[in-house]
Each structure stands twice: as C-alpha cells, then as structure tokens.
Amino acid sequence: MAAGESVTLEAYLDRWAGGDADRGAVAAAVRAISAAGVGIADLVARGPLEESLAKIRGVDPNAGGDAQKELDVVAEERIIAALMPTPVAFLASEESEELIPVNPAGRLVVAVDPLDGSSNIDTNVSVGTIYSILPYDAAAHASPKDAVMRPGRHQVAAGFLAYGPATILVATFGAGTHVFVQDRASGAFLLARENVEIPAETKEYGVNQSNVRHWDAPMKGYIEDCLAGKEGPRGKDFNMRWVGSMVADAFRIFTRGGVYLYPGDKRKGYAEGRLRLIYEANPVAFLTEQAKGGATDGRTRILDIAPHHIHQRIPLVFGSKAEVETIASYY
Known part of the structure; x- marks a missing residue:
C-alpha cells in the first residue's frame, strides 16, 4: 500500500481474488459478513435506546449453552440474510443447534459467533462478530457437517468485527492478518494496518x-x-x-x-x-x-x-x- 493511499475492503478483496473463482467466493462471503456487521454495529451503538435487545430471550440457553439475548438472534438473522446471495452453502452458528442451509449451490461453509460478548451489550463494552470460512464440496464431503468438523488449519479465511468506538474488521485470507476500520463519513471499510505482527514477548x-x-x-x-x-x-x-x-x-x-x-x-x-x-x-x-x-x-x-x-x-x-x-x- 503506497503512503497516503486509502484502500477500501472492496478494492482489497477484488485485488486479492483476481479472477480466481474460489477466492471470489470467499471475497463475497467476507463482503456479506462485513455489511451485516455494519447494521449490527448500528444497533449496538443505540445502547439503552434499544434496551429490549439486551434482554435475555426465554429461559433456555442457546445451542452453545449460553444465555441468549434478543440481539444475539437479530445478529444471526442479519448474517443469514446477508449470506443468502453468496456462494455459502451452510452456516454453523452459536445460536442454532444444527447447520443452517443458505445456498444449495454454495462452495463454502461459514461458522460464526454472531455476537461475541453479548453479556456486555447493556454495559457499553465492545462486542463483536467472529467468523470462520471453510471450503465445501458436496461431492467430496459425506455431509455439510463433515466440512465443518475439520481442524482449523483447513480454514481459508477468518476474522472478527469489533463494535466499539470504531467498527473494526480484523481479517486473514491465509497470508497475513490485516485491520480494516469503517470510515463513518463514507461507510466503507479502509485498510488501516497490513500484515500485523504480534510482539513475541510481552508483560x-x-x-x-x-x-x-x-x-x-x-x-x-x-x-x-x-x-x-x-x-x-x-x-x-x-x-x-x-x-x-x-x-x-x-x-x-x-x-x-x-x-x-x-x-x-x-x-x-x-x-x-x-x-x-x-x-x-x-x-x-x-x-x-x-x-x-x-x-x-x-x-x-x-x-x-x-x-x-x-x-x-x-x-x-x-x-x-x-x-x-x-x-x-x-x-
């Protein structure tokens, strides 16, 4: 990235995918998740003005075993809706016991925690969305669940959105970890840090x-x-x-x-x-x-x-x- 150059997530994904169909599918999924995240961030930012979204839903925990809040469900619904037109075949979600069918012609499976940290919704603490993307081939996998039930080294992309003072996307496509920040003036995610390196030593x-x-x-x-x-x-x-x-x-x-x-x-x-x-x-x-x-x-x-x-x-x-x-x- 040249000095002073602002690279949008859209441009980054286009450049990364090139003309490769598999990469294009991953790029479409990441675009959809980030777009859903913008809407989720807007709801989170309303805080007490959307107090009902912070209330525990029913008496039973979600599929992951945690108390389920209204915004957990809303976040999942928004992600499913965003992924519908993309090449994602199935979604595994913390909020649902079984895989959710998305696109029968899809070539990916996505696993997601729609709203990580939802116990903090009503305290104005940063929460977020975490996602994992894996390849899916209906002919090669006995079932969609087989595509999900693989060691994490098979992931082709992963990331999380953090909804705080800034809406941030931390993403990897298998060659470095990059940070994108939503520019509130334009609404676009801009590349802020490329190839982040975590210091090896810490206190x-x-x-x-x-x-x-x-x-x-x-x-x-x-x-x-x-x-x-x-x-x-x-x-x-x-x-x-x-x-x-x-x-x-x-x-x-x-x-x-x-x-x-x-x-x-x-x-x-x-x-x-x-x-x-x-x-x-x-x-x-x-x-x-x-x-x-x-x-x-x-x-x-x-x-x-x-x-x-x-x-x-x-x-x-x-x-x-x-x-x-x-x-x-x-x-």
Whole structure:
C-alpha cells in the first residue's frame, strides 16, 4: 500500500481474488459478513435506546449453552440474510443447534459467533462478530457437517468485527492478518494496518483471575509466577488486562501484544473451558498465527485439534508467541 493511499475492503478483496473463482467466493462471503456487521454495529451503538435487545430471550440457553439475548438472534438473522446471495452453502452458528442451509449451490461453509460478548451489550463494552470460512464440496464431503468438523488449519479465511468506538474488521485470507476500520463519513471499510505482527514477548496477560481457586496446578503456577514480578522466576513485572469480551481482548493483543487465557477449571460445565472451538477458537487462532503469534489449549496447537461436536468447548490461550510457549511449558 503506497503512503497516503486509502484502500477500501472492496478494492482489497477484488485485488486479492483476481479472477480466481474460489477466492471470489470467499471475497463475497467476507463482503456479506462485513455489511451485516455494519447494521449490527448500528444497533449496538443505540445502547439503552434499544434496551429490549439486551434482554435475555426465554429461559433456555442457546445451542452453545449460553444465555441468549434478543440481539444475539437479530445478529444471526442479519448474517443469514446477508449470506443468502453468496456462494455459502451452510452456516454453523452459536445460536442454532444444527447447520443452517443458505445456498444449495454454495462452495463454502461459514461458522460464526454472531455476537461475541453479548453479556456486555447493556454495559457499553465492545462486542463483536467472529467468523470462520471453510471450503465445501458436496461431492467430496459425506455431509455439510463433515466440512465443518475439520481442524482449523483447513480454514481459508477468518476474522472478527469489533463494535466499539470504531467498527473494526480484523481479517486473514491465509497470508497475513490485516485491520480494516469503517470510515463513518463514507461507510466503507479502509485498510488501516497490513500484515500485523504480534510482539513475541510481552508483560501483559488477560484472564479472569477471580476463578483462580478453580484452576488446575499449571495455570495457578503460571499466574503465581507472573504475580511474583521481578523478584519471581519470570524476572519481570506483569500487568493484567481483562475486558471479558474476547473480540475486545483480542484486538488489544493484535495492537500491542499480550496473551489471553481462558482455561478449563473445576466448576461444573467448565472442565473443557467455555469458548467454542469451531467458531471462536479456530478463527482467532488462525488470525493469531498469521500475525506471528501462537494459540494452544495448553497442550495442543488449536489449529490441529479435530472437532467432535459443532458446539465443542475448549480451553484457549493465544497471543504473543514466546509467552504462549511459556504457558504451554507449565503443562
């Protein structure tokens, strides 16, 4: 990108896709998701003026096992509508138990968390949309679910939108991680940072430390060593930063480094962590590795883990590569 040049997401996708049909399909899906995200961002920005959207919907949790808010459903509906004219065959969503048929002639499957961090809707904290894109061939896959139930290394693109002071798209197409920001004057997403690199070393970690009593020994040991500071075995002082909305925590890491930790613990329903592999951990891990960071469940590279359920949960550590490797060494 030349100095002073403003590259729109549309132009970037056109240049990236060229005349390749497979890339063109991916570009169409990303355009649709980003367009849906603009509408979702507008609803989020209305805050208490749309108070009904922050209310819990019914008494049953969503397919992912979390309380479902009205805006979760609205976000999913907007994404489905946006994807209908694109080459996306099926959508896997946190809000739905089974795959959602989209376009019978599609050549992609998309996995999405329509509104990550929705528990923060009514507190004016950044929330977002996370997506993962995988190739789909009806002749090669026994079922659409087979196309989704593959290790994350098979992703062809991934990203997230963060709805905060700025509406931001962090995206990868398998060759670097890039940041686009919506220009509110024109409405277009503009390329703000190309080929982001997460610093390998860090003095910052993000974790919900109130759960320390529930953690296993390796995670307790790591945090205790961080808290010991310069006088401890790590030989340096650490800062803790925790928003509780993964897209907000992730964007901080892509901006200045750090690590994010959501381990499994001893509480009921938390043994395997709380984040979903297919539509949360996999896309974030893909973005992180493309930004020269690392992502693991403590023992295994996230992108090598074979899913056994669409809504499978998993422990997640991602961010600055050297620090992720240090955390893994505790296990």
